[in-house]
Amino acid sequence: MNLFRRVPDAAKQKEIISMNGVCHSWIAGNAIAFLPEPVGKYWAEYRELLENAANFSDIFWLGENSSPQYLEKYPDWRDYVFLPEDGEMKMGHYMLQPARTCQQLTAAAGYLISRVLSEMRSGRHERAVKFTGILSHMIGECGQAAHVADPKMLSALFQQEGQSSLFHSPMENNSLVSYPEHSYSAQCLGDDESETVWRFVQKLAVLKSHSTKTIVPIMNAILKNDFAEAAVYASRTVGECTDIMADLLYTLYALFEGKKKGPDSVSLLELEPEDYLCDGMFNFLPQRSVMPGKKWDEPIPLDAGDGARPGIALLPEMFPGHAFPRFAFVRYRIPSGVFRRFDFGCGLNRLADRNETSGIFEIRLDGKSVWQSPPLSVNSGNVYASIQPGRAEHLELYVRDSRTETATTKFFYPCFFDMTLHRSNNDLPRPKIL
Ligand SMILES: [Zn+2]
Incomplete structure (x- = not known):
């Protein structure tokens, strides 16, 4: 020292x-x-x-x-x-x-x-x-x-x-x-x-x-x-x-x-991300299990339809015409070949003030997309899925505005839920799978 x-x-x-x-x-x-x-x-x-x-x-x-x-x-x-x-x-x-x-x-x-x-x-x-x-x-x-x-x-x-x-x-x-x-x-x-x-x-x-x-x-x-x-x-x-x-x-x-x-399992919430991108309205940071609410000192929980769940809220770039696509991500380092399965949910936070567009969610391993959702609106609920991380060393949760033309700002609040790495691939009770 x-x-x-x-x-x-x-x-x-x-x-x-x-x-x-x-x-x-x-x-x-x-x-x-x-x-x-x-x-x-x-x-x-x-x-x-x-x-x-x-x-x-x-x-x-x-x-x-x-x-x-x-x-x-x-x-x-x-x-x-x-x-x-x-x-x-x-x-x-x-x-x-x-x-x-x-x-x-x-x-x-x-x-x-x-x-x-x-x-x-x-x-x-x-x-x-x-x-x-x-x-x-x-x-x-x-x-x-x-x-x-x-x-x-x-x-x-x-x-x-x-x-x-x-x-x-x-x-x-x-x-x-x-x-x-x-x-x-x-x-x-x-x-x-x-x-x-x-x-x-x-x-x-x-x-x-x-x-x-x-x-x-x-x-x-x-x-x-x-x-x-x-x-x-x-x-x-x-x-x-x-x-x-x-x-x-x-x-x-x-x-x-x-x-x-x-x-046997590790929640991504226990880990520090190696990189991320989020809009400044989220202090440029992925938000853990709560996100900014209407009053500055009253954060709101994350709920895509089955109650408040632990997870991560991402906010894609809000500026119109600033970037295409409007996207956000959070990326973690994971040990190669250790975890057999990654479970997660995703959806829009219906407790947020408004959700005016839908989001396409993706999971990327070492930069390659291995899972993609259809456009999910606020009515789609919390969609659960699993992927196999294989020998990947980087696990990325990615989301973008589903529109091809993003010149107008539309608010939406995508979240990933219950993101968990499992050592074994044995069947565990899982909610609805996409
Ligand atoms: Zn020292």
Whole structure:
């Protein structure tokens, strides 16, 4: 987390690390309490090492100039803090940061998870624990508001005329942050390495999005010098990080034991989209399970005819003549070959103010359309269907105005409902199928 610290010597470095290093240790150590037996017993044996390894990326940030005490204690430190990129091993702290793309985080997590498993399988458990510590550090970085924030945007938003102070440090180093005692039950992230990496990076994306929402409240509190209030938000995120760490520890052990315990199904609502397009009247974002209503602070649920359902509302471009066709989409990364079936519903939200045209809904896999609805009007109801994702890596929900001439604005509110990936293709009870 040393982004803005110019540390002149190792002694000072040690003193500074203890400030937020404690959060990294909490995440790694406290996650063990959320594990079932015998998984909890396995990790508990290495708890102290895991807590220390969660700080390796900061402790050894200065390479050979790191604190001699640590260099001596962990002579194999290079094995863990160096990560591969572009065919060479480099000091990898920057590769763990939330600013990295999904593909870059996938590469770093993929490397680390595969190292953990190969060390476990060779019986080198302490080495496995040290690699796991680097993954814990990655979680902590993605939950740190100061790291999630774009520093240029922070100054644009918060730095007043005549003022000059560094925002990163007070956001990151708040001694009032504490571990939030809570309960959680660890979930398995996947049946194999690649599914686990995919779901882990998805969890980091959701964490980043939650952490992003704490930036403004934390900054507002800091500007009032109210560090206790700022700490409330940061502490909550530490709790969320710990839950993800518990999922990871649980999954690593399940993979080591060769047990398949990944979830039978995953709702797209649990995932962060990799890309989307929506009209500005929806804040340019796909809306989850509610959409803007007539009053600005009273969102309305999504209902295409069989009651309010969980789903996603998309709003195609509203400007007349702006684009043809008028369309909107949301796209997700999915693991290739893991899920056998994707179920969904689609239709127009009849709770919306008006629906003046019909929509054509599509499912696209790796950019290719594999399912298309006829034009659905507000009277068509919620239409359910299933497709097989096969080996696709990108799943896109797409909708467009059914008219061929879209020069006049007509309002309509298309939604996808109950979008669920299933591991098996066994028949599940499904409502009406198109
Ligand atoms: Zn760090």
